[in-house]
Amino acid sequence: MNRAPSAQRIAEWLIRTACRRLPADVRAEQCREWTAELPAILDDQSIRPSFLRTLRALSFCLGISRTARQLSRSARAGSRRARNSQWRTGAGPARPHGVAVRTIAGLAVWLVIVAGVITLGRMFPDPSHWLLIAALPLAIGFDAFCLADIARAAQVRYLPKWAWVLICLVQCPLGGIMYLSIGHIGRPRPVTPDRGGGRLRRA
Amino acid sequence: MKLTRPLERVLRVLTADPSAPHYGYDLMKAAKLPSGTLYPMLARLQQEGLVDSEWEAQRPDTGGRPPRKYYRLTGEGLRVARLELAQASRVPARRAGRSATQPAPGGTR
Numbered sequence: 001m002n003r004a005p006s007a008q009r010i011a012e013w014l015i016r017t018a019c020r021r022l023p024a025d026v027r028a029e030q031c032r033e034w035t036a037e038l039p040a041i042l043d044d045q046s047i048r049p050s051f052l053r054t055l056r057a058l059s060f061c062l063g064i065s066r067t068a069r070q071l072s073r074s075a076r077a078g079s080r081r082a083r084n085s086q087w088r089t090g091a092g093p094a095r096p097h098g099v100a101v102r103t104i105a106g107l108a109v110w111l112v113i114v115a116g117v118i119t120l121g122r123m124f125p126d127p128s129h130w131l132l133i134a135a136l137p138l139a140i141g142f143d144a145f146c147l148a149d150i151a152r153a154a155q156v157r158y159l160p161k162w163a164w165v166l167i168c169l170v171q172c173p174l175g176g177i178m179y180l181s182i183g184h185i186g187r188p189r190p191v192t193p194d195r196g197g198g199r200l201r202r203a
Numbered sequence: 204m205k206l207t208r209p210l211e212r213v214l215r216v217l218t219a220d221p222s223a224p225h226y227g228y229d230l231m232k233a234a235k236l237p238s239g240t241l242y243p244m245l246a247r248l249q250q251e252g253l254v255d256s257e258w259e260a261q262r263p264d265t266g267g268r269p270p271r272k273y274y275r276l277t278g279e280g281l282r283v284a285r286l287e288l289a290q291a292s293r294v295p296a297r298r299a300g301r302s303a304t305q306p307a308p309g310g311t312r
Contacts, residue, residue, distance in 0.1 A: 034242075036269040037228045044228075060228075063238030070243045 007054040011038050014061035018068040023075045030071075034064050077154065109144060113137065139173050146176035149184065156183045206287045209240050214284040217254070217276045224257075224273035245274060253280030 012035055019031040041047075041057045120133045146168045150156060156164055156179075164183050167175040206214075212234040217225065225233070231241050248254040255277045259270040276284060 032269065033227070033272040036271045037226065039268045040226070040228045040271075060231075060238045063240070064242065066239035067242040067246075071246055 007057055008038055008042055011042075011057045011061050014058070015064050018061070018065035021068045021072040023072065023079075026071075030068070080154075109140070113140065116140075142176050143168055143172055146179050150179065153185065155185055157185055158183055206291055209234070209236050210244060211288065211291055212236065213241065213244060213248075214288055217274075218281065218284050218288065221276050221281050224275050226259075226271040226273050230274065248280065249274075253277060253283055255280075 015034045015038075016031060019027050019034070022030055037060070038057060041060055042053050044053055044056070047053045047056055116136060117133070120136065124130070124133065147165060150161055150164050150168070153161075159167075164179050168179055169175070171178070213230065213236065216230060216233040227238070227241065227245070230236075230245075231238055234241065245254060245256075249256060253276065254274050256272050256274050258272055261270050
């Protein structure tokens with residue numbers, strides 16, 4: 001019945017790959033639904049010549065990939081929102097992946113600090129250079145702040161999150177400043193009626 | 204919910220025969236939408252309870268093809284869709300009426 005088994009197989013593989021992004025509880029069902037559409041496309045007699053059907057099926061798969069990306073994003077945003085609110089109010093347990101990640105990050109930061117202090121102590125035995133050594137924890141702290149901000153932000157501007165992380169890490173203080181001034185989306189601040197009064201009083 | 208042009212097309216197809224079940228490719232063809240637009244929309248509509256889906260029962264006359272998932276408007280969905288479509292068709296009419304009563308804006312901007 002199906003005249004292009006290889007097209008069917010490629011399309012099925014594309015759909016399976018796309019579905020891997022989806023949350024586990026809906027993955028199998030969505031994959032089954034989308035795969036079931038393929039015979040209808042590949043046997044659609046209104047699309048001629050027949051190789052256009054294959055193209056149609058492939059473009060269908062591209063759309064599925066887009067759909068899966070969108071669905072997984074909205075699912076992730078929903079679960080993150082739920083988890084965050086639970087975590088903030090203390091209603092739920094600690095964030096599931098948070099403990100391991102934070103332990104490793106904390107250990108890594110400590111290792112970097114200790115190693116940095118030791119090497120700097122060796123490189124600069126002269127106390128006149130110790131100002132630089134004092135500035136280093138500041139830079140590291142600032143970077144850590146920026147990274148935490150990126151990790152917590154629901155969205156960042158212009159670049160994907162990993163790119164901002166890279167920029168912050170490579171350009172130690174400058175990258176962080178760039179992120180905060182360009183990529184950071186601040187929370188909408190509640191309008192304070194006090195502001196206008198303050199300006200008036202100052203005037 | 205904002206009535207975008209693709210959403211309007213999907214709702215028109217679905218309200219044309221509210222009892223008829225539609226599967227995804229059928230809707231894609233009828234509404235002339237790519238799959239990357241249609242499926243997220245269906246997911247959203249389903250989440251809002253406006254569209255219902257069910258798996259096709261396996262029958263011997265389907266020639267061994269896998270069962271499809273069929274979409275259909277819920278009662279609430281039909282009500283909302285008709286309302287939205289009626290509003291959508293009223294707004295351009297009003298706009299057209301206004302431009303008919305007023306002279307064409309020719310360079311007075």
